[in-house]
Each structure stands twice: as structure tokens, then as C-alpha cells.
Amino acid sequence: MLAVSPLRNERENQIQSFSMEENNEFPEFTTGNLLDAIDFDDFCVGISNGDVLPDLEMESEIMAEFSVTAGEEPEMNRENDSGKNEKAATVSISALDLGSGEETVSKREKPIAVNKIADKGRKSSKNPPGKKKVKVDWTPELHRRFVEAVEKLGVEKAVPSRILELMGIDCLTRHNIASHLQKYRSHRKHLLAREAEAASWNQRRQVYGTPAKREVNPWIAPTVGFPPMPPFRPLHVWGHPSVDQSLTRTWPAYVAPPPPAWPHHLPPLPPADPSFWHSHGSYRFPTAPVCGIPTPVPGLCVVAGQTMPRPPSDVHPSKESIDAAIGDVLRKPWLPLPIGLKPPSVDTVMVELKHHGISKVPPTCD
Amino acid sequence: MGSDSPAQYIHLVHHLIEECMVFNLSKEECMEALSKHANILPIITSTVWKELEKENKEFFDAYEKSRGEIGSERECPITQMRPKKILLDSPGKDTVAMNED
Numbered sequence: 001m002l003a004v005s006p007l008r009n010e011r012e013n014q015i016q017s018f019s020m021e022e023n024n025e026f027p028e029f030t031t032g033n034l035l036d037a038i039d040f041d042d043f044c045v046g047i048s049n050g051d052v053l054p055d056l057e058m059e060s061e062i063m064a065e066f067s068v069t070a071g072e073e074p075e076m077n078r079e080n081d082s083g084k085n086e087k088a089a090t091v092s093i094s095a096l097d098l099g100s101g102e103e104t105v106s107k108r109e110k111p112i113a114v115n116k117i118a119d120k121g122r123k124s125s126k127n128p129p130g131k132k133k134v135k136v137d138w139t140p141e142l143h144r145r146f147v148e149a150v151e152k153l154g155v156e157k158a159v160p161s162r163i164l165e166l167m168g169i170d171c172l173t174r175h176n177i178a179s180h181l182q183k184y185r186s187h188r189k190h191l192l193a194r195e196a197e198a199a200s201w202n203q204r205r206q207v208y209g210t211p212a213k214r215e216v217n218p219w220i221a222p223t224v225g226f227p228p229m230p231p232f233r234p235l236h237v238w239g240h241p242s243v244d245q246s247l248t249r250t251w252p253a254y255v256a257p258p259p260p261a262w263p264h265h266l267p268p269l270p271p272a273d274p275s276f277w278h279s280h281g282s283y284r285f286p287t288a289p290v291c292g293i294p295t296p297v298p299g300l301c302v303v304a305g306q307t308m309p310r311p312p313s314d315v316h317p318s319k320e321s322i323d324a325a326i327g328d329v330l331r332k333p334w335l336p337l338p339i340g341l342k343p344p345s346v347d348t349v350m351v352e353l354k355h356h357g358i359s360k361v362p363p364t365c366d
Numbered sequence: 367m368g369s370d371s372p373a374q375y376i377h378l379v380h381h382l383i384e385e386c387m388v389f390n391l392s393k394e395e396c397m398e399a400l401s402k403h404a405n406i407l408p409i410i411t412s413t414v415w416k417e418l419e420k421e422n423k424e425f426f427d428a429y430e431k432s433r434g435e436i437g438s439e440r441e442c443p444i445t446q447m448r449p450k451k452i453l454l455d456s457p458g459k460d461t462v463a464m465n466e467d
Contacts, residue, residue, distance in 0.1 A: 344417030361372040
């Protein structure tokens with residue numbers, strides 16, 4: 001732990017060589033304004049990649065600030081907040097560097113740091129000339145180009161320098177690319193693993209269809225209406241924090257649970273359903289509503305080939321359960337269709353009914 | 367019933383038919399069930415069913431096919447009603463000994 005006060009003095013005097021005594025591990029560690037530009041993104045990346053940030057450069061203006069206003073916290077904060085935000089936000093520092101620096105300047109810098117972090121997400125296009133290391137703002141567009149380049153090279157084989165070439169963007173350094181690439185790869189792995197898991201779960205359900213002929217397996221028995229689960233997730237624009245958020249939010253509405261959790265014991269259903277189940281109890285197995293996915297399901301049945309996933313049918317379906325199901329639909333017509341077949345043409349139906357002598361629908365003479 | 371327009375009504379019948387299909391009912395069984403539990407004229411059920419079939423040919427084909435398989439089972443049900451038969455067929459002879467009456 002480093003004492004704050006001596007440091008301050010030291011910093012003023014020996015900003016450049018600051019690191020030497022205090023931080024043996026970080027030869028290039030220059031100062032406390034580390035905090036100013038905490039780039040949490042780089043936290044794990046820079047180091048393990050072997051691309052430890054070498055070029056931690058200091059904004060001389062900020063340094064000047066420190067020296068000048070060494071004793072004036074509030075002022076510094078203000079100044080930083082108002083004028084220096086952009087600059088500070090663009091300095092990106094690795095976790096290691098950050099760690100030590102933080103301690104040293106904690107008292108004074110924290111408030112600033114917090115602000116700076118908050119500003120982290122802002123554009124990086126306004127880079128002050130020259131000395132600073134640019135913090136890259138991975139916009140969706142930028143990320144898209146990145147992904148393009150990576151895929152062209154092959155995800156596993158993609159090398160930052162080549163990616164950089166392919167992207168052809170000046171403001172990017174190889175290091176930026178390298179760290180982003182690492183994140184991208186790990187994210188992909190995560191997504192692929194999840195998809196594989198979901199796919200295997202899907203298969204498991206189909207498998208249950210055959211042997212389950214004689215078993216009453218209400219919870220796991222594949223229902224006709226079960227939509228193919230996850231593969232709807234696009235592998236895209238993950239880098240941008242706000243996009244991630246929105247992705248997470250749309251998911252529950254769709255089919256799957258939020259990305260990190262993957263409840264595969266029960267078929268994931270939109271919220272409406274649990275009450276749907278409870279009203280019936282035992283025999284009525286979960287009929288998964290096809291939330292706006294009518295087409296895949298019949299396809300699912302057909303693709304499955306011989307085995308169409310079907311409900312337990314060893315015993316003749318009990319009349320009570322059918323009655324219950326029907327009653328439920330009558331009471332709650334807004335519930336989604338269990339299979340989601342393409343609806344019939346109303347006109348055609350009406351014409352047909354007329355042929356059979358029914359002109360009023362619903363028929364009043366019941 | 368609460369369904370005002372023909373379209374709504376037909377949608378309702380459609381929904382009910384789907385529910386029945388979840389239980390693997392045949393068209394006739396469905397007509398009976400809907401008539402009994404939802405007061406829907408069998409002719410309406412039948413008409414909607416037919417139209418659904420037109421729109422979802424592949425699905426109905428697969429449905430009928432799988433129903434056919436189940437149907438044959440129903441005729442000669444190998445269910446718990448005849449445990450001996452099952453157990454005898456199964457490799458675990460020990461359990462047979464215990465369960466035989």
C-alpha cells in the first residue's frame with residue numbers, strides 16, 4: 001500500500017519515473033492519472049494476450065493539472081469533469097497498471113475516475129493530438145467491419161495485424177484489435193457452447209418422442225408445438241454495450257432465458273404459461289406456445305422424419321384433460337396457439353359452411 | 367361465447383382444434399370433443415379442420431401418419447394392463463418372479 005501524500009509530492013516531481021519505486025511489476029507505469037482512463041474492457045485482455053499495454057502515455061496536460069492543482073481536489077474535479085473528460089476518457093490503461101495506480105491516488109482521484117469511467121463509453125473520435133493512447137469506441141459499424149475482417153481470415157487464424165489491414169482504419173492500433181479479438185473469440189465460444197447445449201437439448205426432446213410412447217412423461221415429453229429453441233440468436237454486435245443490453249431484454253419475450261442462465265430442465269416459456277399449466281395440473285403437459293413462430297413447427301415435425309414428437313399416448317387421452325384444455329381456450333382465447341398452424345382462410349370457411357347450411361357464425365340456433 | 371365476428375369464431379375453433387391435436391385426436395374425435403365441451407357444431411369443426419389441412423398439408427400428413435402408428439397400438443395395447451406380458455418380454459426375469467400374481 002502506498003501512502004498518498006508522499007506520492008503526490010513525488011508525482012509532481014517525477015512523473016515520468018514514478019513507477020520505478022512503487023510498482024516494480026510495471027515498468028511503464030507512469031502515473032496516477034491512470035485512474036482517469038480506466039478501461040475496464042482491457043482489464044483481462046491486455047495482459048493475458050501477451051499484449052500488455054506498452055504504451056501507456058500520459059497526457060501532458062493532465063499531468064500538468066495534477067502538479068498544479070495538487071492540493072486542490074475540488075477544483076481538479078471540476079476541471080476534469082468539464083474540460084478533461086474527453087481526453088481522460090480516451091486514455092486506456094490495462095488492469096494491472098490500473099490496480100496500483102488506484103491505490104496511490106485513490107483519495108483524490110476517485111471522484112474523477114468515476115466520472116471518467118462514466119465517460120468511457122463516449123466517442124473516441126475526438127482524440128487529442130498525438131501523445132495519448134486512443135481508446136477505441138467499438139461502435140456497431142466498427143465491430144461489423146471487424147467481424148467481417150475476422151471471418152475473412154478465419155476466426156481462429158485471424159491475426160490482429162491482418163485484421164487491421166483488412167479493416168483499413170487509421171485510428172486503430174494493433175493492440176486495440178488484439179484485445180477486441182480476444183473478447184470476440186471468448187464471446188463466440190460462449191455463444192456457441194450455449195447453442196450446442198440448446199441444440200442437444202432439442203434433440204433430447206425429440207428422442208423422448210419415440211420411447212415415450214408408453215410413458216407418461218408430462219414434463220419432458222416433446223410437444224408438437226415446441227419451437228426450435230435458441231438458434232435464433234444472431235452472433236452479432238456484441239461489442240457494443242448497449243446492444244448487449246437490448247439483446248438480453250428481448251430474449252425473455254422470445255423464447256429463451258437471459259443469456260447467462262440456461263434453464264434446460266423445463267421448457268422455457270413466456271410468462272403467460274406457468275399459469276396456463278397450473279390451471280390443469282397433472283396430465284396436461286406443457287404445450288409450448290409458439291410465440292410468433294408458426295412455420296418452423298410443422299417443419300419440425302416433418303424434418304424429424306419418422307418420429308413426430310407427440311404427447312404421451314399410451315392410454316387414450318383422458319376426456320377430462322381434453323375438456324380442461326378446451327375449457328381453458330374458451331376462457332382465455334388470447335393464449336397462443338399450441339401448434340401455430342397457418343390459419344384457414346376465413347372466407348373459404350364461410351363459403352364452405354354456407355354450403356352446409358350454416359350462414360351465421362357463430363351459429364345462434366344452438 | 368364471446369366471439370363476435372366470424373373470423374374470431376373461426377380462430378377460436380382453430381385454436382381448439384390445435385389443442386385437440388396436441389392430444390392426438392382424430393378429426394372425428396375432435397368434432398365430438400368440441401361439440402361436447404365447447405358447443406361447436408361438428409360441421410364447423412370439420413370445415414375448419416379441412417381448411418387447416420389445406421393450409422398445412424405437410425403437417426397434417428405427418429400428423430395422420432403418426433396417429434396411424436398410435437392407432438395400431440391402441441388396438442393391441444401393450445400397457446400396464448398386461449404387465450406379465452411386458453415383463454416376460456423383458457430381460458429382467460427377476461422382477462417377473464416378484465410381480466407375477
